[in-house]
Amino acid sequence: MTSYYLTTPIYYVNARPHLGHAYTTIIGDALARWHRLLGEDVHFLTGTDEHGLKIQQAAEAAGKTPQEFVDEIAPQFQDAWQRLNISNDDFIRTTEVRHRIGVQELLQRCYDAGDIELDVYAGKYCVACEEYYADDELLEGDLCPIHKRPVEYFEEENYFFRLSRFQDRLLDWYAAHPGAIVPEFRGNEALGLIRSGLRDFSVSRTSLQWGIPLPWDDKHVAYVWFDALANYMTAVGFGSDDPADQASFEKWWPARHLIGKDIIRHHCVYWPAMLLSAGIELPAGWAVGGWLLSGGEKMSKTSGNVVNPLDLIDEFGVDGFRYYVLADTTYGQDGDFTYEGLTSRYNSDLANNLGNLLSRVATVVGKKCDGVGPAPRADSPLADAAASAWDGTAAAWAEVQPNRALEATWSLIRATNAYLEANEPWKAEPGPAVDAVMGDALEALRIVAILASPAVPATSQHVWERIGLTGQVGDQRLPDAARWGGYPGGVSVVKGDPLFPRK
Ligand SMILES: [Zn+2]
Secondary structure (H helix, E strand, O other), rough: OOEEEEEOOOOOOOOOOOOHHHHHHHHHHHHHHHHHHHOOEEEEEEEEOOOOOOOHHHHHHOOOOOHHHHHHHHHHHHHHHHHHOOOOOOOEEOOOOOHHHHHHHHHHHHHHOOEEEEEEEEEEOOOOOEEEOOOOHOOOOOOOOOOEOOOEEEEEEEEEEHHHHHHHHHHHHHHHHHHOOEEHHHHHHHHHHOOOOOOOOOEEEOOOOOOEEEOOOOEEEHHHHHHHHEEEEEEEOOOOOHHHHHHHHHHHHHOOOEHHHHHHHHHHHHHHHHHHHHHOOOOEEEEEEEEEEEEEEEOOOOOOOOOOHHHHHHHHHHHHHHEEEHHOOEEEEOOOOOOOHHHHHHHHHHHHHHHHHHHHHHHHHHHHHHHHHOOOOOOOHHHHHHHHHHHHHHHHHHHOOOHHHHHHHHHHHHHHHHHHOOOOOOOOHOOOHHHHHHHHHHHHHHHHHHHHOOOHHHHHHHHHHHHHOOOHHHHHOOOEEEEOOOOOOOOOOOOOOOOOOOO
């Protein structure tokens, strides 16, 4: 069985889960569910990044130990993902023992390879980014380009990873693996970063206590990138002596990473260089998303435009929110969250299209077919629409383009609504003609339920049961399950409450 190991970035616990976190996590969840439908052996990982100066400072300010502090925030992420119906197979916290062991192993391997060396660093440092900046990277007035606040001058003895040695090896690797980064223009950004020259980066701090000590020099703790990036391996057993963990790492690695455009440098340049140094296989791929903006700005605590996804699901339902996030943004580009956009998507695609289709089918089957769903025709006029919906949906998920996948799935809903309007079975006398039309519409709904299930899993299961099918929609296997003719006929169709009451 093909294995498919997918990761989201781990989220820094200096903030509560917000829409930006939910965006990437929902895309990861939908992808994971899609690959499960394809019959692949899926392992979907998310988690929290819990070390570093910002956490140490925030904990001090709150009068807590850093461990107490992160122990309060991490469960909020776990809870948010549960409420958003995220199907992650594991959740890694970087304060776990399994993580510390693996980070130290990775550091030791790069140190033994001669790629980590002691040096003095002096430079301008953004505490919020935990990153040094060169003068030409700063905004006017020595402001951090991300946080737009003043950087501080730091000088300290650090260990450095000799990234500058890896330019050719990285370029060669990417040349041998075209399409490793999607969308393509984001891959070109990564190549541009590599071609423009690589600077060694610092991997340790002596000024910091809240982190993982370097295995060969415990005055230093690992900082940010070795600690954070290694989660993708430590979660599946890297660095452990236990044979079961080693087998797990063999089975799952390499991962496919979902990342945001602001962390391309770290994930597509630093990370593969670290793996090359340590002699570990590079990732299977990267999908790079834009930001989900709010009112045209990146969501952040400092700009005060943070949207809490959990507030939205109270109003629009989990699937209403998930659908909007997936359907309304072109993956790779920035999206802009607006309440009006969410309401309009909800009303048009969910209430009017999907909800209305299920409700009119169930009503007509109730009135004209005694509530028993007829079987579809093999030569139905809708069969072609179903085939092209499958083709388009599958192609778009393969390219990590959820909005196009849903557009393709929804084309079958639109075709079925149009088919019903053309045939007007609600006006006809009960009989074979009505049965034929309703059997076709039910079959289309069956296929829609499967294809839409990665995006709106609970709704799909609901549709599945309302049209009289048993078992779990998520247990269906593509492509067979999407072939025309699977609806059995002779089963009870239930007219229930509207799926998505109009807003
Ligand atoms: Zn910054």
